[in-house]
Amino acid sequence: MNRHRGFALLGGLIGVVALVCAAIFGGFGLLATGSDTGADAGADSANSTAATSGTGTGTGGPRGQNPPPGRAAPASADAWTGTWATAPAGVETGMPYGHPGRSIRNVVHTSIGGTSARVTLSNLYSPRPLVIGHASVAVGAGGPRAVDGTLRQLSFNGRAAVTIPAGGQLISDPVALRVPYDGDLLVTLFTPVAGGPVTYHPSALQTSYLADGDRTQDPSGAVYTEPSKVWRYLTAVDVQNRESRGAVVAFGDSITDGVGSRTDANSRWPDILADRLSGRHIGVLNEGIGGNTVLQDSVQDRKGESGVSRFQRDVLDRAGVRTVVIDLGVNDILRGQERDPARITAGLREMTRQAHTRGLRVIGSTLTPFGAHRGYTAENESVRERVNAEIRAGGVFDDVVDFDRVVRDPYAPHRIRPLYDAGDGLHPSDAGYRAMGRALDLELLETKAPAAL
Structure with missing residues (x-):
């Protein structure tokens, strides 16, 4: 039996040890909530960066309160922009106590570059605190390797170690790092003791890595000899970029998540969009979750909360967001067996309403065809067509991108065009995602004010 599996067998005892360790590690600043003293508690709430990260600006400014568990205030005062993000979908199977005594090296792909970086770590779906002993960020050189001279230790309120409360999240202090456009970053976390279940994103389509010990x-x-295809604990990377014009959030299900595209190829439709926007200095954040729906929560199945429920956290609370592209609703029909198209479009309108409260523009997609998928029925197709008719008619979103017309077979419109079909009749291939990413009007993405519905 290897060492880290042995920890899991002692999970009940180790779970208690984790709480004790939080107090023991307190000498080096593990507890992130309730541990700041006088000056921190009285920090000026107008400092939006401090309020978001729980730190100063990196130039000696005051520190603010951490955001409440599961929430993060959007950063705007000093040009923080999201370069990468993912949506927590549930807890990792078979890891009830996390990965004690191990290092987790998440590999992520940037959209916009910058001169400084910070990361968001989430313990959203755990009932127990999560101890992070050390963390680092570096520019990736392929696989788990870092580009020479780019590895930076991360801190939290100036401390190397931190405890993330059950159900909470924390944002690191900024570090000076030349973050590339369209490049890889390595975000590495060492978890010294057992915690609770791992908050993760199950369909990364990107190879990350595990190693024993603090690496x-x-x-x-x-x-880092153990590869994996998931992202653990990490939910966002933000950069500072004086030329930044904000970020676009791609919000959806497995089709936004990129299921059907090649692993490590960065060929999801949001990746294609990011390539097109890089010269305009606009970040793209992929908040797709496989199996996600507009109306139903499916955290237990690792498919996330409903789109309506998670929209605040996964869209409105991201740094520098200006526009959101929504492609959601197919799973309400296929998984949720929703037969009333008006319920689906009402949920989509609710997300548009939420976006408008923050002054965001919403571009919505028609639902793509699934006629060759095993879940296809004439009744399902009728619901999809009626949802699409209402979306095209206006009144659901500010603007429409017609992904249905982009990928459908012109000779059999209820099916995906064969060239664009990944093989299951539902998910696009790399070629299909490329066509989708190219279909968005870049001028609409840069429009600031939402249209009146």
Whole structure:
């Protein structure tokens, strides 16, 4: 039996030890909530960066309160822009106590670059605190290797270690780092003791890595011999970029998540969009979750909360957001067996309403065809067509991108065009995602004010 599996067998006892360790590690600042003293508690709430990250601006400014569990205030005062994000979907199967004594090296792909970076870590779906012993960020050189000279230790309120409360999240202090456009970053976390279930994103389509021991400062990556296809604890990376014009959030289900595209190829439709926007200095954040719906929560199935429920956290609370593209509703028909198209479009309108409260423009997609999928029925197709008719008629979103027309077979409109079909009749191939990413009007994405519905 290897060492980290042995921890899991002692889970009940170790769970108690984790709480004790939080107090023991307190000498080096583990507890992130309720541990700041006088000056922190009285920090000027107008400092939006401090309020978001729980730190100063990196230039000696005051520190603000951390956001409440599961929430983060959007950063705007000093040009923080999201370069990468993912939506927490549930808890990792078979890991009830996390990965004690191990380092987790998440590999993520940037959209916009910058001169400084910060990361968001989430313990959203755990009933127990999560101890992070050390954390680091570096520019990726392929696989788990870091580009020479780019590895930076992360801190939280100036401390190397932190405890993330059950159900909570924390944002790191900023670090000076030349973050590339369209490049890889390595965000590495060491979890010294057992926690609760791992909050994660199950369909990364990107290879990340695990190693035994504290390997957060290892630039070679040689010890990271265990690959994995998920993202653990990490939910966002933001950058500072003086040329930034904000970020676009792609919000949806597995089709936004990129299921059907090649692993490590960054060929999801939001990736294609990010390539097109890079010269305009606009970030793209992928908040798709496989199996997600507009109306039903499916956290237990690792398909996330409903789109309406998670919209605040996964869209409105992201840094520098200006526009959201919504492609959601197919799973309400296929998984949720929703037969009333008006309920689906009402949920989509509710998301548009939420976006408008923040002055965001909403571009919505028609629902793509699934005629060759095993879940197809004539009744399901009728619901899809009626949802699409209402979307095209206006009054649901500010603007429409017609992904249905982009990928459907002109000779059999209820099916995906064969060239664009990944093989299951539902998910697009790389070629299909490329066509979708190219279909969006970049001028609409840059329009600031939402249209009146």
